[in-house]
Amino acid sequence: MSELRTRPGAPTPPADPPAAARGTAHHGRLRLVLTRFARHRMAMTSLAVFVLTVLFAFLGPLLWPWDHTVHREILPNQPPSWEHPFGTTNAGHDVLGQLMRGTQQTLRVALTVSVLATAFGAVWGAVAGYYQGWVDAVMMRAVDVLMVVPLLVAVAAIGGNVRGGTTWWAVALIIALFSWTTIARVVRGVVLSLREQEFVEAARAAGASDARIILRHLLPHAAGPVIVAATLLVALAILLEASMSFLGFGIQAPDISLGLMIDNARTAAFTRPWLFYPPGLFIVLICLTINFIGDGLRDALDPRQTMVRR
């Protein structure tokens, strides 16, 4: 998937020297990354669409009169109309209201998973890579073992057993519990290659503690690959949450998520298409934009990547 980065809007020089030269070194790097990201047309479009989706999910419910619950005033089973642009369900839900809430819950889960799993995985990988030896061996064997259990299987086995309604944060916690392993591997790789370099030695000679070296000197260097992996984790978490809900192990009614909406409309593709297509298309749209954003970030953060066509 890595070539797409050089694709759109490519014929531009790699950097903007006057901009990069201004300010501190850190400032310059951030600016460089942003400039490079802004040149990635597909990623910028995706970012705009993603922001719109977030607004739709979190601001929409404040503006739209119907929420995701059953209302007696709503005529059940109606195709799209001016009053209900996405139609209504059998039980008397407004589908647009459901979509807003569903997208909201799905995004909440996915972003929480990404933050939790990235933080935990990064520290785990950094500690393993920094101390090496038996610490590394034990910690990375644990990662190997976790990776033996397929993700959906693990989260469904736990999620299916949680009685009395699964809330969105419980779903997020369960998914995060099993999805930090890739981040840990990425960070460990970076730390292993950095720990012998002079700046680490200098920090140690200056009396910095291990924790300080890991947090202030090593982890910032892993930021690039970690940000990319964290972005892709969002897409993964969205698909996982939807799969869990579809199997009946995720967020439960009366609350709603995009996966649950698909489950409810499973056989409606040809009879009541307004129930079937929107939640699926929303998932596709969100995952697609996130993958493109990840691709753009990969380009922007990788200094070896030239923006010139091969």
Added chain:
Amino acid sequence: MLAYTVRRLLGTVPLLLAASLLTFLLVDLSGDPLADLRVQQPPVPAEVIEAEEERLYLDRSLPERYVLWLTGIGGDGDIGLLRGEFGPSVRGPDYDIGQALAERLGSTLRLVAAALLLALGLAVLTGVVSAVRQYSAVDYTLTFVGFLALAMPTFWLGALVKEAGVWANQQTGYTIFYTVGATSADTRGFTAGQLLADHLGHLVLPTLTLMLTGYAAWSRYQRTSMLEVLNSDYVRLARAKGLPNRVVLRRHALRTALIPLTTVAAVTVAGTVDGVILIETVFQWRGLGDFFVEAVKRSDAYALMGWLMLSGTAVVLANLAADLLYGVLDPRIRHE
């Protein structure tokens, strides 16, 4: 090579042992298999619950239960993974978990094998075409399809494909597509040819959807590795020698470009296990995926543990196979 294979095989033993502990804790700590029985109305007599606890070995401590589940020492002969016994089921003393798993293994393997082969073939083909025609309309289209496949929820596409099949059948009045199950409900009186056609007919739609999981990632990897190889010096040399393009692509470039795919394909096996669960649910395919969902819904602890060990073993063996295959494909790698 043989010594290396044996060493790696032995290496999987501690990994599987650790996986068994994780599996056991995961399932055992996440819920009580008798939760439904305990809250049932009208209440079930205490003796019945006690008898069930004893039958399911729930009256023993956690470490005791783990050792029992693994070795079967001190049990009634119906438990112990190492003896090939998966343990008693909450579904009653007559339900044999091992037998149920064995019955469903065949139909799932059929589905997975068909989907993986199709996905690999298509991924290699489109990856190579994309790389050779880099930045052409074909490349952009295939790239977009790959991204779309990566973002697509399998079960949604599956439901769509299934309903489309049902719709097509209704429109034409014939059963063109089979949309439910692995075989027809009644296959008595079928000749061998009819039986084969029936099996293949039921495979079509689920295979097409399951294929997508692997295809999405693999086609992208294949494109990347093919591009890398095409830009390498030895391919340029092969062209400079005046070899026909066909020979350069097939004999020189593709062989090398296939190597990274073996590793990626093995890693995706875990993803395929996830896909199977969803696709079998959509198409009411009575295989291992369906078994898993049912086991979770019934809190059938030993059935779940057995299932997890089965899928775990499959994942470990797939990774091992990829490592060994790597050595065969890449002459630079020598396992001594």
